[in-house]
Amino acid sequence: MKQLIISLLTLLPLATFSQEQADTVVIADTMKQDTIVIADTMEQDTVAKLNRRIEQYEKRIARSHRVWMALLPSFYRLQYAGSIGLVNLGVGWEYGKHRQWETDLMFGFVPKYDKDDAFVTFTLRQTYVPWTKGLYRTHERDGGRHWFTWQPLSCGLFLNSVLSKDYWTKEPERYPDRDYYRFSSKIRFHLFVGQRYTIHIPKEKRFLAKECSFVWELSTCDLYVVSKFVNGSIPLKDILSLSLGLKMKI
Numbered sequence: 001m002k003q004l005i006i007s008l009l010t011l012l013p014l015a016t017f018s019q020e021q022a023d024t025v026v027i028a029d030t031m032k033q034d035t036i037v038i039a040d041t042m043e044q045d046t047v048a049k050l051n052r053r054i055e056q057y058e059k060r061i062a063r064s065h066r067v068w069m070a071l072l073p074s075f076y077r078l079q080y081a082g083s084i085g086l087v088n089l090g091v092g093w094e095y096g097k098h099r100q101w102e103t104d105l106m107f108g109f110v111p112k113y114d115k116d117d118a119f120v121t122f123t124l125r126q127t128y129v130p131w132t133k134g135l136y137r138t139h140e141r142d143g144g145r146h147w148f149t150w151q152p153l154s155c156g157l158f159l160n161s162v163l164s165k166d167y168w169t170k171e172p173e174r175y176p177d178r179d180y181y182r183f184s185s186k187i188r189f190h191l192f193v194g195q196r197y198t199i200h201i202p203k204e205k206r207f208l209a210k211e212c213s214f215v216w217e218l219s220t221c222d223l224y225v226v227s228k229f230v231n232g233s234i235p236l237k238d239i240l241s242l243s244l245g246l247k248m249k250i
Contacts, residue, residue, distance in 0.1 A: 075211075075249040077104055082219055082243025083190065084108045084160045085121045092125070094249075102127040104158075117164075125158035129196070151196040154217070160188045183223050192219035196247070211249035218242055 073091035080087060085108020092104035104125035112118045135148040167186040194217030201210055224239035 073250070074102075075247055076209075077106065077245060077247050079106065079108075079215075079243050079245035081241065082192075082217065082245075083188070083221060083241040084123045084158075084243075085110050088121075088123065088245075090123070092247075098132075100129050102129070102156075110162075117166075119162055119164040119166075121160055121162055123158050123160045125156060127154055127156040129154045132198075135197075147200055149198045149200065151198065151213075153193065154196055154215070155193045156191075158190050158192070158219075160190060160221075162186050183226075188221040188223065190219045190221045192217045192243075194218060194243075209248040209250055211247075213247040213249070215245040215247055216242065217245070 070093075074094040075092050077090050077092055078088070079090075082088070084106070088106045088108035090104050090106030092102050095101050095103075102125070104123070104127070106123040106125065108121040108123065110119050110121060129151050131152055133150045133152060135150050162185075169184045169186045194215060196213045196215045198211055198213040201212070203210075219241050220239050228234050228236075228239050
């Protein structure tokens with residue numbers, strides 16, 4: 001009996017040590033699992049933040065791209081006559097749901113004629129084209145596309161200025177009365193109406209433009225209208241100006 005008690009007392013520390021070792025292993029496993037969970041969470045948070053930054057960057061790039069694309073001209077315009085110069089060249093932008101609005105910037109050239117010097121003009125135009133009618137349809141697998149179209153009405157207004165020091169916006173002091181002329185000789189406001197005939201160039205045949213439009217317009221300016229109102233004997237043809245142009249959509 002005495003021998004059995006001694007044996008049990010000898011094994012008791014070993015059992016206690018084994019239990020402590022088991023508890024240590026459990027704690028170590030728990031800490032390891034917690035560490036793995038924390039690492040996974042941190043990795044997920046880092047990936048989520050990185051994805052958000054990439055998404056924000058892509059949105060900024062797309063927004064910048066849209067802005068720059070909006071600043072690029074939609075078309076070029078060449079115009080002959082029209083009370084803004086013998087020859088005019090400019091660029092413009094189309095916008096609106098159906099591309100029915102246009103804004104143009106143009107520079108024109110006026111030869112000497114009976115004056116001492118030639119000069120340059122600047123024109124800012126705003127155009128509205130409400131309708132487009134198909135004239136000729138090509139036969140293709142997708143049901144056909146209009147090759148020729150007609151815009152029965154184009155209308156709008158434009159501001160024209162002469163880029164020369166011989167013209168003024170405010171009457172010089174040499175005139176006896178401040179309202180001697182009442183109109184600026186440098187700036188004119190115009191109204192116009194016209195029509196367009198457009199050819200749509202297929203992709204395989206394009207070189208510089210995808211559309212070319214022949215344009216004619218009749219215009220008049222503020223000074224002509226007032227002159228006609230004051231003096232009804234002035235013929236209508238004397239207050240109207242015809243212009244011919246070519247618009248190339250790029």
